[in-house]
Amino acid sequence: QKEVEQNSGPLSVPEGAIASLNCTYSDRGSQSFFWYRQYSGKSPELIMFIYSNGDKEDGRFTAQLNKASQYVSLLIRDSQPSDSATYLCAVKDSSYKLIFGSGTRLLVRP
C-alpha cells in the first residue's frame, strides 16, 4: 500500500513568518510530487510540483525534494492570514493517479 504521510497540525505561525510543511512517502518509484492547497469545503488548488531533487522556488513558495530520504517539503515565506488552509501533499508514480496525504492544517495568526 503506497502511503503519503503528513502531520495533521494545526501548524500555527505568526503573520510574516516562514511556514514549513513536511511530507514523507513510501513508494521509491514515485516520480513527481505536488502541493495543493485546500480551503474548507473547496477543491484542491495546485500550488506547485517538483520532480527533481533539490529546491524549486515559485514566488513565496519553495518546494524541496529529497528522494533518498523520501521526503518533500513546502516552505511558505512571509506567511499571510489568507494562507490559512489545509496543505495537501500528493505523489504520482508511473501510473496516472495521485496519492494524497491527509493534509496539514496551517493557521497564520495576524
Place this chain on the structure above:
Amino acid sequence: EPEVTQTPSHQVTQMGQEVILRCVPISNHLYFYWYRQILGQKVEFLVSFYNNEISEKSEIFDDQFSVERPDGSNFTLKIRSTKLEDSAMYFCASSAPAGGPWETQYFGPGTRLLVL
C-alpha cells in the same frame, strides 16, 4: 483561465438511487479523473480515463461505479445504487498530455453528494 466545471454542486439522494455527476474538463486536456473525499478524510483516487477507456481504477471503483464521455466535452461518473457510505465530495480533474511525470491535474469545484 480555463477551469474544470462540475454539476451539480450539491446532490441529495435516497439510498439505492442512481446518481450521475457531471464534469466538463479543460478543453484541450485528454486525461480525466474522478476522486472523492469523505468528510474529514483524505482525497482518494477513483478512476482515470483516457482515449475513451479506463486507464486505471481503485478498489473503491467497483461495479456500482461507471464513467463515460458521452460527447466531446462532458465526463460523467454514475453510481448505480447509492449507499450511505457514498456520501462524500466528488472531484473531477483533468490533465494535459504533457507526457512527463510533471503532468499536473487540475481539479473542479466538486459535487457534494449526500445519501440518505
